[in-house]
Amino acid sequence: MNITVTKKALTDALSLLERVIPTRSSNPLLTALHVAATDSGLTLSGTSLEIDLQATVPAEVKAPEDFTVPAHLFAQVVRNLGGELVELTLSGAELTVRSAGSDFKLQTGDRDSYPPLTFPDAPGVSLSAADLARALGSVRYAASNEAFQAVFRGLKLERNAGTLRAAASDGYRVALCDVRSDAPEAPPLIIPARSVDELLRLLKDGTVRLLPGEGQLTVITDRARMNLKLLDGDFPDYERVIPKEIKLTATLPAAALKEAVGRVAVLADKNANNRVEFLIQDGALTLTAEGDYGRAQDTLSVTQGGTEQAMSLAFNARHVLDALGAIDGDVRLSFSGSTSPAVFEPAGDSGYRAVMVTLRA
Amino acid sequence: MNITVTKKALTDALSLLERVIPTRSSNPLLTALHVAATDSGLTLSGTSLEIDLQATVPAEVKAPEDFTVPAHLFAQVVRNLGGELVELTLSGAELTVRSAGSDFKLQTGDRDSYPPLTFPDAPGVSLSAADLARALGSVRYAASNEAFQAVFRGLKLERNAGTLRAAASDGYRVALCDVRSDAPEAPPLIIPARSVDELLRLLKDGTVRLLPGEGQLTVITDRARMNLKLLDGDFPDYERVIPKEIKLTATLPAAALKEAVGRVAVLADKNANNRVEFLIQDGALTLTAEGDYGRAQDTLSVTQGGTEQAMSLAFNARHVLDALGAIDGDVRLSFSGSTSPAVFEPAGDSGYRAVMVTLRA
Numbered sequence: 001m002n003i004t005v006t007k008k009a010l011t012d013a014l015s016l017l018e019r020v021i022p023t024r025s026s027n028p029l030l031t032a033l034h035v036a037a038t039d040s041g042l043t044l045s046g047t048s049l050e051i052d053l054q055a056t057v058p059a060e061v062k063a064p065e066d067f068t069v070p071a072h073l074f075a076q077v078v079r080n081l082g083g084e085l086v087e088l089t090l091s092g093a094e095l096t097v098r099s100a101g102s103d104f105k106l107q108t109g110d111r112d113s114y115p116p117l118t119f120p121d122a123p124g125v126s127l128s129a130a131d132l133a134r135a136l137g138s139v140r141y142a143a144s145n146e147a148f149q150a151v152f153r154g155l156k157l158e159r160n161a162g163t164l165r166a167a168a169s170d171g172y173r174v175a176l177c178d179v180r181s182d183a184p185e186a187p188p189l190i191i192p193a194r195s196v197d198e199l200l201r202l203l204k205d206g207t208v209r210l211l212p213g214e215g216q217l218t219v220i221t222d223r224a225r226m227n228l229k230l231l232d233g234d235f236p237d238y239e240r241v242i243p244k245e246i247k248l249t250a251t252l253p254a255a256a257l258k259e260a261v262g263r264v265a266v267l268a269d270k271n272a273n274n275r276v277e278f279l280i281q282d283g284a285l286t287l288t289a290e291g292d293y294g295r296a297q298d299t300l301s302v303t304q305g306g307t308e309q310a311m312s313l314a315f316n317a318r319h320v321l322d323a324l325g326a327i328d329g330d331v332r333l334s335f336s337g338s339t340s341p342a343v344f345e346p347a348g349d350s351g352y353r354a355v356m357v358t359l360r361a
Numbered sequence: 362m363n364i365t366v367t368k369k370a371l372t373d374a375l376s377l378l379e380r381v382i383p384t385r386s387s388n389p390l391l392t393a394l395h396v397a398a399t400d401s402g403l404t405l406s407g408t409s410l411e412i413d414l415q416a417t418v419p420a421e422v423k424a425p426e427d428f429t430v431p432a433h434l435f436a437q438v439v440r441n442l443g444g445e446l447v448e449l450t451l452s453g454a455e456l457t458v459r460s461a462g463s464d465f466k467l468q469t470g471d472r473d474s475y476p477p478l479t480f481p482d483a484p485g486v487s488l489s490a491a492d493l494a495r496a497l498g499s500v501r502y503a504a505s506n507e508a509f510q511a512v513f514r515g516l517k518l519e520r521n522a523g524t525l526r527a528a529a530s531d532g533y534r535v536a537l538c539d540v541r542s543d544a545p546e547a548p549p550l551i552i553p554a555r556s557v558d559e560l561l562r563l564l565k566d567g568t569v570r571l572l573p574g575e576g577q578l579t580v581i582t583d584r585a586r587m588n589l590k591l592l593d594g595d596f597p598d599y600e601r602v603i604p605k606e607i608k609l610t611a612t613l614p615a616a617a618l619k620e621a622v623g624r625v626a627v628l629a630d631k632n633a634n635n636r637v638e639f640l641i642q643d644g645a646l647t648l649t650a651e652g653d654y655g656r657a658q659d660t661l662s663v664t665q666g667g668t669e670q671a672m673s674l675a676f677n678a679r680h681v682l683d684a685l686g687a688i689d690g691d692v693r694l695s696f697s698g699s700t701s702p703a704v705f706e707p708a709g710d711s712g713y714r715a716v717m718v719t720l721r722a
Contacts, residue, residue, distance in 0.1 A: 073627065073628075073654050077624075077627050077657075080620070080624040080627060081624065082621070101621070101659050101660040101661060102625075102657070102659045103659070104628065104655060104656070104657045104658075105655045105657075106655040107654055259441070260463075262441055263438075263441040263443070263463055264463075266434065266438050267434075267438070267465065293431055293467060293468055294455075294465060294466045294467040294468050295465070295466045296438075296463070296465045296466075297463070297465075298462050298463045298464070299462040300462060
């Protein structure tokens with residue numbers, strides 16, 4: 001076999017696979033990368049058991065062949081090569097990697113023991129990759145990395161008529177993002193948040209196909225396929241915490257609010273949920289925080305609306321900053337009362353909303 | 362008191378002090394920043410007991426005053442302020458920090474208990490700050506961070522007639538850098554390597570004054586003063602490991618050698634000193650490394666010199682990369698034998714030399 005491939009294409013594909021394939025495992029087979037060379041190029045595959053990933057790389061292949069190599073070592077070797085073209089030659093169990101003045105001989109693994117990875121193919125549901133990335137990427141922060149309940153460590157993908165909605169919650173806050181979709185209505189899927197992080201790396205441009213299967217979702221882009229294990233369980237009914245009757249709104253540049261909250265949070269008490277007080281009154285938002293070392297106050301102009309003249313609430317500064325992360329331009333804060341959840345969303349209609357509980361007085 | 366200072370000048374000075382003042386200490390006084398406001402501006406001081414640092418900041422001061430504040434909290438508050446000007450007002454034990462729409466009230470500390478820091482002043486020895494930075498910065502890597510013998514954790518500053526030399530060694534390698542100096546001959550000083558890291562941050566442009574004292578060195582720049590505790594002990598006699606009779610030289614671009622060594626080192630055995638073999642022969646340098654997963658080889662063209670036709674040696678790849686770090690352009694490798702130390706230095710005369718022991722066959 002003799003394979004010629006560009007270093008750039010190979011490195012790009014390996015950088016995706018490197019994140020999925022574990023560096024260490026009690027089963028060393030799992031640390032391997034499977035490479036299949038065919039007339040249509042190279043197919044690189046790997047799995048973390050939670051995620052199966054397969055990436056295709058254009059290559060000139062003289063004779064079809066397949067082998068496994070230690071994934072992270074191979075990626076490190078390729079990344080450090082000096083030339084633009086990489087030549088791969090398999091001779092027995094030894095893989096030769098050549099480029100410019102370099103010559104690497106790597107021991108390949110036992111390809112027959114490598115678990116076969118299957119990636120279903122079907123038309124599925126087509127969607128803009130950028131839209132799916134925006135929906136998942138905007139709400140990812142609100143999922144918990146540690147919560148006891150598994151569904152809080154997942155993102156819910158709701159497939160409604162005309163709309164695809166991503167939702168995440170850790171029990172204290174909810175983030176929602178709606179994007180347009182022509183797909184028919186279908187049951188929701190819950191994807192582990194950590195798998196969403198890897199999926200987001202695949203979603204660049206063009207369209208993406210979603211193929212839900214038994215306990216897994218297959219995602220197909222033009223250069224990669226990914227199987228994601230889904231979570232079981234009932235996602236909490238977040239609709240009931242979204243306030244219906246808004247009594248006061250305040251609109252201001254999101255960047256100014258981010259900076260001011262970050263500023264006063266320096267003095268907020270880490271042991272009291274990083275508590276920051278919001279007082280809206282007379283067209284101004286006054287933020288205050290107090291801790292062991294002193295007291296901070298910041299005042300910002302806002303465009304005030306609604307029936308109430310003033311309102312005072314407290315939030316976890318960390319949660320406020322997270323909620324503002326996905327908002328550019330102006331943010332609209334909507335309040336229904338001092339002890340009811342509040343909504344932070346872009347002043348324009350972007351489909352994104354953050355709902356946050358207030359801290360008790 | 363009412364002090365007006367630019368956020369930029371205050372932040373620059375605080376960023377230096379923040380690195381020296383500990384974030385936590387069994388003696389909370391040491392985590393404080395001392396601020397003295399006088400007609401000539403603000404003087405900020407702090408100490409890690411190893412290093413005393415004082416920085417001056419131009420400021421408009423209405424009435425002289427001094428106070429202490431928690432250093433890291435104060436720096437974080439100032440860094441996050443929104444305005445370009447910062448107003449400081451002391452009222453009793455409370456410091457008010459105001460800028461744009463922000464108003465911070467910070468508790469100050471007990472200024473009377475703060476240990477007085479004294480910075481000697483005298484003409485001392487003047488030197489170009491850039492030269493001193495180059496000398497110390499080039500050899501810093503060769504000092505050990507962990508060695509049992511304290512002198513190996515220090516940098517030796519030799520004051521010879523016409524030359525200032527910085528030297529560092531961890532027992533396996535020596536790095537030397539000579540710069541011109543008009544200062545008279547004087548006994549050498551040994552500065553802890555970790556203190557050198559902080560000193561390097563002070564050395565930008567202009568001249569610097571060195572004032573050696575009893576067990577300490579005071580360094581004065583136009584915006585800061587630093588006392589550095591010196592190390593006692595005898596620095597090893599490194600002169601005897603520098604090879605005198607060079608039998609073979611090889612000259613090549615340092616960048617190409619760095620890349621090639623980094624490349625083959627991927628396969629080098631971490632448990633065998635990251636061993637990389639160098640073979641110089643027929644105008645070529647061949648690098649090889651071998652480990653559990655395979656074998657790597659890289660070939661580079663070199664300009665060969667000296668009386669011997671070929672030589673084969675082995676080095677720790679990590680040490681080779683460290684030695685090349687301070688070299689731009691071409692590097693000249695000088696060898697006196699397979700088991701004798703080798704010298705790596707810039708092909709032009711820069712005053713920098715790295716001497717490395719070879720690994721046994």
